[in-house]
Amino acid sequence: MKKSQVHNQRSKPLVVFVSTFPPRQCGIGTYTHDLTIAIDELHSQLESRIIAMNVEELVSDRYPRKVLAQISEPKLADYQDVARQLNALPQVVLISVQHEFGIFGGEYGIYLLHFLELLTKPAIITFHTVLPSPSKQFLEVVRRLTNLVKGIIVMTRRSADILKEDYGISGDKIHTVPHGIHFLPYTDGVAPKKSLQLSNRFVLSTFGFLSRGKGIEYVIEALPQVVQRLPNLIYLVIGATHPTVLRDEGEEYRRMLMRKVYELGLASHVRFYNRYLPLKELLQFLQATDIYIATSLNPDHAVSGTLCYALGAGRPVISTAFAQAKEYVTEEVGALVDFRSPQAYAQAILALTQNNELRLQKGKHAYFRTRSMIWPNVAITYMRVFVQYLPGLNLEDKTLPPIKLAHLMHLSDSFGILQFANLAEPNPEFGYTVDDNARALVAVDLYFERTRRRSVLRLIETYLNFLQYAARPNLEKALAGKSTSRFFENYINSDRTFDTVRNDSENLEDANARGLSALARTSVTVGLPFVLRKRAWDLYQQGIAVVNNFVSPRAAAFFIQGLVYILSRRKDVQLSDLLRIHAERLLGLYGQSHDTDWEWFEDQLTYSNSVLSEALLLTYKLNKETKYWDIGKSTLDFLIAQTFNDKMYMPIGQGGWYRKGGQREHFDQQSEDTAAMVQTLKIMYTISKDEKYRKMMHKVFNWFLGDNVLGQIVYERNTGGCYDGIGKNYINLNQGAESTISYLIARLSL
Template sequence: MKTLSRIAFLGGYVPRKCGIATFTHDLFSAVNAGSPGSEAWVAAVTDQADGYNYPPEVRLKLDEGDPDSYRRVARHLNFSRPDVLCVQHEFGIYGGPAGSHLLALLKEVNAPVVTTLHTILAKPDIDQRRVMDELIRRSSRLVVMAGRGAKILQEVYGVDSQKIDVIPHGIPDVPFGGGKEAKKELGYEGNRLLLTFGLLGPGKGIEHAIRAMPAIVEQEPNAVYVILGATHPHLVAREGERYRLGLEALAEECGVSDHVIFDNRFVSPEDLDRFMAAADIYLTPYPNEAQITSGTLARAFGAGKAVVSTPYWHAQELLADGAGVLVPAGDADAISREVCQLMGDPERMEAMCRKAHQDGRAMIWPAVAERYLESFAKAESKVAPAVGYSSRMPLPPVVRLEHVERMSDGTGIFQHATYNVPNFHEGYCTDDNARSFLLCLQLDSHGVPAPENVERLATTYLAFLAAAFNPANGRFRNFMTHGRAWLEETGSEDSHGRALWALGTGCSRTRNDGHRMLCMHVFQQAIGAVEGFTSPRAWSFAMLGIHEYLKAFPGDLGLHRLLQSLGQRLMVLWKRSSRRDWRWFEDILSYDNARIAQALIASGSRMPGSESLKVGLESLAWLAEIQTASAGHFRPIGSDGFYPRKGERAEYDQQPVEAQAMVSACLEAWRVTSRPMWLKEARRAFDWFLGGNDLGLPLFDAATGGCCDGLQPTRLNANQGAESSLAFSLSLAEMLAAEASSAETVKQIA
C-alpha cells in the first residue's frame, strides 16, 4: 500500500454542532491513530464569522459563504502539498447554489481528492446535478456508506464502479449490554426506554413516533421515549424553537407528555454512550426513503440496540436479515405494533441485539480508518503539470457575426445585452463601436472568411466614431442613449485612445477609399489630445493606432515623434515600478493589461534592438506566466479587485477582454520575433473562450458568435454584451489570420 506522508481533511469540525463536524473529527482521529507515520491536519468549514475554538489539528478555516475563502484554502493546501485531501460532502455545508462554492477549491487544489458523499440524490435538481457531476469529475475516488449509494452513482451519474469505495459509517467500539447500570446513572431505572438521537428538525418523522406512544404506553406503562439532541442551529436561527414546541404540544394532545422526554442539548460522546447503553429500542422514523446514510442509526446498530425504523435506504441495508425491524414511513400504528411485539418477546429482542452488535464490529472506527487509508493509497493526482500544456480544441472555422448584427442598429452597436438580447436602456458607447470597426477591418484585410455584410457594418461603426468626435474640444464623447443623445461632452481617455486605434487601423487596412479618407480626417483632428493624457492604457491604445497609421503614411515625422514620446512615458513607468518579482508598469494589474506590452512591442519593432521592444517582450512573458494556472490553462486577472502588488489577486470575475488582449499581444510578439512560444501563448489565451478555463466551460455560442460576459466562481455570466462578444470574434479573427499566414508554425503547437 502506498505510503502517505501528509493527509488533509476538509469538512465541518468540532466544536461545531452538526453531524458532519462530528464525523470529520472521528474520521480524522481514527486515521491519525491508524497511520502513525503520517502527518494529518484539518481545514474546517465554518458557518459563523468568528469561527469556533478549534483544536490544534485545525490549521485552516474556510468561511462557507465566501467564495474567495475557498481559493485561499486551496492555495494553502497546495503550499502544504498533502498526499491526499479527504473531503466530506453534503450540499448544505458549502456556500453557493447546491454548495457550488466547493468547486472553486477543487479546481484549484493539486492533491488527489477522496470525497465522502453523505448525500447521494437519485433525482437531483439542475444545480445539484451540476455540482455532483463536477464533484465526481474532480474526485479521484468516491466513498459511499452503503451499497445503494454506489448503485445510484453508477446508474444515475455514470460513475465507474472502480472509482467507488463502499466504507460504512464509523462507530465507537462499545461493549455489549450495560443497560441496567446506564439507566440507573441517567435516572431511568425501571423504565422501558425508547430513544431517538440527533439534531432536531423537520424531516425526522418524530411526530409519528409520538403518535405511536399511546398504544405503547397502554401495553408498557413504564415506557418512555427520549428525544435526545438540540434543535438544529440553522433552524433555531430561522424560527427559534417552534418545531420542538410543536412536538411538545403533540405529546400533550396525545396524552403522553409524561412519557415523552425532550432532552434539548448537544450531548457529549460519553453521555451519548450512556444513553445508547440504556436504550431498549432505537427509533428512526424518517419519512424520506432517499436517505443514503444515518450516523445515528449506525451508532445504535453497532451498540447492539434493537432498531425499529422506516425503510430509508441505509436502514434497508443495515437492518436486513433480522438485524432490525422496518415499518412503513408515516405509520404510527406500525411503529407501536412492532415496538410492543419486541417488548413482549425478550428472546427475539436479545437475539436481534446480539446480531447487531456482532455485525457492527466491521464498522468500528479503527476498521473504517483502515479502509479509508486503502482508498487514499489508490487515489491518483488529477492535475496535469503546467509544463507541456497543449491545445486539443480546434479553432472554429469562421467568424460568425449573427450576434454582432443582433446587437447593432443603424446608429451603432449597443453596449450591453440581457442574455443574448440587446439592452436598449444602456445605449451605445464609443469603446464598443471602435472594437466593432476593428473587427470589420480584421475580417476585410487578412484573408479571414468574411460575411458579405462586413462593409455595411463597418460603415455604421465608422459613422458612429465620426459622430462621437467633438470638434469643439478635440475629444471623443463616449456614451450615447438609445435616443441618440450624448451623455457627456468629453469621454474617458481610454475611449479616446480606442477610437484612435480603430481609426489608425482603418487608414492602413480598409479597402474602401471613402472609409480611409474619413478615418484619416478624424484621426488627424483627434490625435493631438493624446499628449495631455495621463492614462497608460490610453497611451497604449493610441500607440497601436499610430503604429497602424504609419503603415499607410510612413513619412509623418510628427507621429513618429509622438509614438516615441508615448513609448518613453511607458518606459518611465517601467523603471519606476518594476522589480525582480513584479515585472510591470504599475503597482496593480487591472484591465486590458497586455495592451501596454503590445504597444511597446509594436512600436519597438520599428527600432531594432530598442529597449522598449525588450521591455515589451519581458513584461508580456511575465504576464503570461502569472496568468497560467497550475493545470496549464489561461487564468486572467479577475476584475473583482484586480491584483495589487503585495495584495490578494482577484481570481474572478474573469473577463473576455483580458483573453483577447493576451491573444493580440502574443501574436504581435510572434510576428516580431518569429518565436513559436508566442503563438502557443496566444492559443492558450484563446482556449479560455473554448473551455480551457477554471470551470472547463466554453463561453462562446458557435452558432451566432456571441460570448458570455465573464467567468464567475461557479458559473458563467450568461449575458452576451458587445465587449465580450467582440473580444471573442476579434480573437478568433486574429487566430485564423495567424493560422492562414503560418500553417506550419501552428502545427508545432497542435
C-alpha cells in the first residue's frame, strides 16, 4: 500500500486532521494527538482521523490505525493524491489543517495550496504561527490559504488582530481557541519533588525542543548572582534537541550551554535532560517546578505550548516578552523580562524567590485562569467552530463518561461524606450534613442496582450509619415522650458533635424529608442484602413516627418521592394517606400561585425546582388520578420554557433566583438543579413515552459536559468529581459533595 493511500475507512462521519503526528516528535503533532483524543472522548457521533505529514518519503509503519494516510513533505503528488481520495470518501465531512509553515513542502509551504485547491470537502485551518508585517510573497500565500478554507482558528487575540490588520482577512472567518493543556490537580510541589529526588531544592525549569532560538544561555548567565542568595536553587533544562537542528548541526548548542555552566561554576545548579519526555513524566517535572522560565528570543512567537502547560500546572512564569507571553503572562501570574538580559532574569527570579506568598499566589492565579484551556474545553470550542460549517452535525450526541465513584469515596471517611472540598481535596472544616449523606446513599443505591458490585456495600453502610447517628438525639427525645419538630439533625461538625446553633436556627424540613426519602429508596433497592434494607426500613418507620407533615414545598416533594418508592412495591394505608396529603398540599400551593403566565407552585423559581412537578407525576404514576398528571405536566412544561433555549439547558441561577414578574438570575448555576431535571424528565418520558422528553433529558445532562453558558466541562473525568457551579465568567473549581453526588445521580439515571 502506498503511503498516500487512504485506508481504514469507517461508517461514522470523519473529521480528518492534516498534521504531523506521533511518533514523529513535533509540537504540532503532540497538539493534534491531544486535541483528537479530547474530541473523540466527548462526541459519539463522529470520529477523528489523521493525514500524517512526513519529513521524507519513507513510509512509517509505526503510526497508529487512526492515521488514514501519509504525505511526504517534499512530494507534491502525495498532496494531490490524498486530496482526491478524501473527496471520494462520503464519510469524510470536514478537513482540519494544523498549519505550521515548516511542515508543508514548497516555498512557504505552497504545496498545501495544491491540496486545498483539489479538495471538495469543507476545510478549517488552524494557524500555529501568525507573523506580523509579512513580505509580499508570504502575504499572498496566507491569503490564498484563507480563501480556500471555510474558517480560521488562531490561539491568541493578538494572532487574530494580525490576520485582520496585516493580512486584510475578515474577522467573521476568524475564531480564537486557546492552546490546550492537560488536567493536573493543583499542588504545592512537595510530593512531585520527592518523587523526582528534588526535595529541598528550589526548582526553575524550561522545557521543549532545544535550539538556538531558545535563549537559555541568558538564564544560565543570570544564575551566579541568584545562587548566592539561594544556594539550593537548581535549573532544569528539559528536552531533546530539535530533530531538524540535530540533523543540521548536531548538539553544538547544547554543548555551548554546558560549557557555560561549567565556566560559571554552576555544575550543581543546572541539570540537562536530553530526551523527549513522556507526557506523565513531563507533567510531574512541571508540578515540581517553583518558577517556570519561558525563554523564547522571537518577539513574534505566536504560541508556546510549553508556556501554556506551565501556567496550566499552576506555576508562576517568568518570560521574555514574546507575542503570546504579552497576552498570557500578566502581573497576576508572573513577570515579563527583556530579551537577552541576564540581569532582568536575575531580578525577576530573586523577586519571586524572596516572597513565597506572592509566588504561590501567582501560581494559583495561573491555575485558575487556565481551566478553560484544558483539552476537553478546547475540544468543545473546536466542535462549536466545526458545526458552523457543518449545520447537520449534532453536538448533543456526546459520549457518556464512565461511571466513577473515586471522588465520592475520596470525600468520604468512616463516618460519612464531608460537605465541602478545596479544589479536589476534602475540607473537614465544615463537617457533614444529612443532606449530602442522604444524596450519597441514593447515588450508591443506584450504582449498586446497576452494577451489583458488593464493594460499595461498605459505602451504603457508612451513609446508613450516618443517618442513624444524625437521628439519635431526636429519636431519644421521642422515645422519652418529649416533643420534637424533626427527626434528623442536619449539621454535624468534623469532631462528630452536633452543630446546635445551625440546627436550631435553620429550617431542617428539606434535610429531614431528603433523609427519609433516601431511607425509603434503600429499603427497596433491588439486590441489596436484606440486613441493609431492613435497617433502612426500620429507621424510616421510626422517622415517620416522629415527623410526617412537611410544609415546605420541596420537603413535601422529597417526602413524596420516598413514599412512592415504597408504595410502588407494597400496599400501606398509612403511607397512602400521607402521599395524598402531601400531593394535595402541592396542588393547593399551585392553586394559590399560578396564573396564565406563571404555571408554578410558588411566586419564585429557586432550587431543585423540577422535584415539585416530579412529585405530582410520581403520584399520578402510582394512582392514575389525572389531576396530578395535568398539573405535573403543565408545571414541568412551564419550567422547561424558563430553563431551555435552542442550544442548551440553563438552570435558574442561585445568585438571585427568578421571582414572578422579575428578571431571572442566570448565574451561579448548580449541579443539584441539573440532576433534578434529568431525573424528572426521565420520569416524564417513562410515563408519557414522548420522545421530546428523552431528548431533553440528555440535553440537560450535557450541561455537565460543556453545553452550558461558559462552554466548559463541569464534570471532572480525571477525579470523578464535579465542579461546584457556573458563574458569569468562571467555574467554581471546588468539587464538593453536593455537586459530585448530583452528577453521579444524573449519570446513573441515564
